[in-house]
Amino acid sequence: MNITIFSARRIVTMDPSLPEATHVAVADGRVLGVGPIEALSDLGPFELDERFADKVILPGFVEGHSHALEGAIWKYLYLGYFPRTDPAGRAWEGVTSLAQMQRRLREQAERLPAGEPLVAWGFDPVYFEGMRLDKRALDAAVPDRPVVVFHASLHVLSVNSAMLRLSGLDRHAGVEGIMLGEDGVPNGELQEMAAMHGVFEALGRNLFEEVSSVEALRAYGALARRAGVTTITDLYNPLTDAGIAALHEVVAQDDYPVRLVPAMSALAWPAEQGIARLQACAESSGDRLHFGLVKLMTDGSIQGYTARMKWPGYHDGHPNGLWNAPPEALRRLVIDYHQAGLHLHIHTNGDEAVELILDAIEEALTLWPRHDHRHTLQHCQFISQAQLRRAAKLGVCLNMFANHLYYWGDIHRNRTLGYARSRRLEPLASALRLDIPTAIHSDAPVTPLGPLFTAWCAVERLSASGADMGAHERVTVEQALRMITLGAAYTLRLDHLVGSLEVGKYADMVVLDEDPLSAPAAHLRHMRVVATVLGGRVHEN
Numbered sequence: 001m002n003i004t005i006f007s008a009r010r011i012v013t014m015d016p017s018l019p020e021a022t023h024v025a026v027a028d029g030r031v032l033g034v035g036p037i038e039a040l041s042d043l044g045p046f047e048l049d050e051r052f053a054d055k056v057i058l059p060g061f062v063e064g065h066s067h068a069l070e071g072a073i074w075k076y077l078y079l080g081y082f083p084r085t086d087p088a089g090r091a092w093e094g095v096t097s098l099a100q101m102q103r104r105l106r107e108q109a110e111r112l113p114a115g116e117p118l119v120a121w122g123f124d125p126v127y128f129e130g131m132r133l134d135k136r137a138l139d140a141a142v143p144d145r146p147v148v149v150f151h152a153s154l155h156v157l158s159v160n161s162a163m164l165r166l167s168g169l170d171r172h173a174g175v176e177g178i179m180l181g182e183d184g185v186p187n188g189e190l191q192e193m194a195a196m197h198g199v200f201e202a203l204g205r206n207l208f209e210e211v212s213s214v215e216a217l218r219a220y221g222a223l224a225r226r227a228g229v230t231t232i233t234d235l236y237n238p239l240t241d242a243g244i245a246a247l248h249e250v251v252a253q254d255d256y257p258v259r260l261v262p263a264m265s266a267l268a269w270p271a272e273q274g275i276a277r278l279q280a281c282a283e284s285s286g287d288r289l290h291f292g293l294v295k296l297m298t299d300g301s302i303q304g305y306t307a308r309m310k311w312p313g314y315h316d317g318h319p320n321g322l323w324n325a326p327p328e329a330l331r332r333l334v335i336d337y338h339q340a341g342l343h344l345h346i347h348t349n350g351d352e353a354v355e356l357i358l359d360a361i362e363e364a365l366t367l368w369p370r371h372d373h374r375h376t377l378q379h380c381q382f383i384s385q386a387q388l389r390r391a392a393k394l395g396v397c398l399n400m401f402a403n404h405l406y407y408w409g410d411i412h413r414n415r416t417l418g419y420a421r422s423r424r425l426e427p428l429a430s431a432l433r434l435d436i437p438t439a440i441h442s443d444a445p446v447t448p449l450g451p452l453f454t455a456w457c458a459v460e461r462l463s464a465s466g467a468d469m470g471a472h473e474r475v476t477v478e479q480a481l482r483m484i485t486l487g488a489a490y491t492l493r494l495d496h497l498v499g500s501l502e503v504g505k506y507a508d509m510v511v512l513d514e515d516p517l518s519a520p521a522a523h524l525r526h527m528r529v530v531a532t533v534l535g536g537r538v539h540e541n
Helices: 037-043 098-111 135-141 161-167 192-203 214-227 241-251 271-282 327-339 351-367 385-394 404-416 418-422 428-433 451-460 477-491 521-526
Strands: 003-012 020-027 030-035 047-049 056-059 061-063 118-123 147-151 156-159 178-180 186-191 229-237 259-265 293-297 343-348 376-379 397-400 438-440 509-512 529-534 537-540
Touching: 003 030, 003 037, 020 037, 030 037, 056 061, 056 477, 061 214, 061 451, 061 477, 098 118, 098 135, 135 147, 135 156, 135 161, 135 186, 147 161, 156 161, 156 192, 161 186, 161 192, 186 192, 214 229, 214 241, 214 529, 229 293, 229 509, 229 529, 241 259, 259 271, 271 327, 293 327, 327 343, 327 351, 343 351, 351 385, 385 428, 397 428, 397 477, 404 418, 404 451, 428 438, 428 477, 438 451, 438 477, 451 477, 451 521, 477 521
Parallel strands: 003 047, 003 056, 061 229, 118 147, 229 259, 259 293, 293 343, 343 376, 376 397, 397 438
Antiparallel strands: 003 020, 020 030, 056 509, 147 156, 156 186, 178 186, 509 529, 529 537
16 A cells, blocks of 8 residues: 655644644545644655645545536637636636627627627626616617527526527517517516527527537636635536436546536426436436535516515515526425435525525425435525524525625625625525534636635625625634535535545545635735645646
8 A cells, every 4th residue: 555645834633523634645545644744754765745744634525516618618709897817728808898899799790600699798787886687788789690698697698689680589478488578579688597598599508518528628627726626516417328428437537626516407307207317317426516405486676676585675666586487396306306316506696585494404304204315405695583493493594696796796785685685695604603514616707716705704704895785694714614615515525525624534635725724814815726626636726
């Protein structure tokens, strides 16, 4: 047995029995020992690796809610409000005006072959007062080819007149999710998956299925490595035959730097077929590919006005959002997948969606009690204290979208929620007080993949303008680090394998150039990831 011992200035283990150390021993891809060097000398002959002797080592970060679409979407045009860096390292300026967006679309159209559809992503009209991106604005930029613009939330897209005609959606006035202008005809804005499907059919491809390629998965893995992530989800995977084959192919490559945890899209399959498919996939799980999760979409996004809200609704009086399936169908899916013994991860943004799913989980547990089910509410941005207490009683886990506090905090304070309700966006401290297993996430590509930034959001709770977003829901740095390691691993039912540096677990680590437990909390988001270690193999940045 070949043993390597890594040394560090400090090793933060997330193991309450041995919280920190200076050395970790690795053999056969797993942790063999943790402690001071003299305490590991009885393990046998070893090679001492001191390349990180002046660095800080933590368990590899676990991203419990992101999408492999992050590895595919950058082949399309970026139109986001905030500056962002693509996988190739190119810095993109944020789009902060309609004129700037139209100019970027025209420039991209000039680079494409005649007639080829132009696809862009990341645009967020909520930052443009009184504006919804419709066909008129897109026609003014590019009238001579189909144009599709995904909004930042990925729950809404806007198309121009050419795309409406190509898809036939110009003839479907009154269908839910196909928004109408003052003239009573479709205005080019399409909300939620059912309305988007006609565009995908016309394009001949579903953009959410573009994760089904080795190229996209490799790009996804590279982005994860640079952010310090060693275990990452794809939390909305249709698990097509091609997609499953791509997942197996990419994790079989020795240099692939992450473990993948795909979640099957429940709405992509009838329940009986989906259950059988996921059970079959689970039999082929391995060290670097873990099947078993099912993702259920209920409502949309708060900032996109498609989340389902209880009284009094949206602060600025906007109509309530949309369900991605009828509530009764969503309830039935929860019960079916629970009865089959599968692990549900359920998208809930608005408190009405939270209420529906808590009702469904309670009914499912009454009919078929299951110990340690770990059903997880994903995003769960707006949940009341009463709902938190109920979630705790039901054994539900939470994975909250902490990045939202920065990117949309100002919008929620001023437009969607108002002052009082915006204080309890992502109520992380309340969840911990109730001993609810809790994680935090980026939802990449909705926001950039970066667990240290996510942790900073949870600790500081500041909006992009620097406004306080609820000091009473702040968590400590130590608590935030746990949420991006062992907390996230627990929600994925992988805490016996990853999330802490304990003997027998995978030797997955992240190496930082600073100590997050001694540096100022405000600096957390600026810390540099030096390297990751996956199963003892080093991947330097």
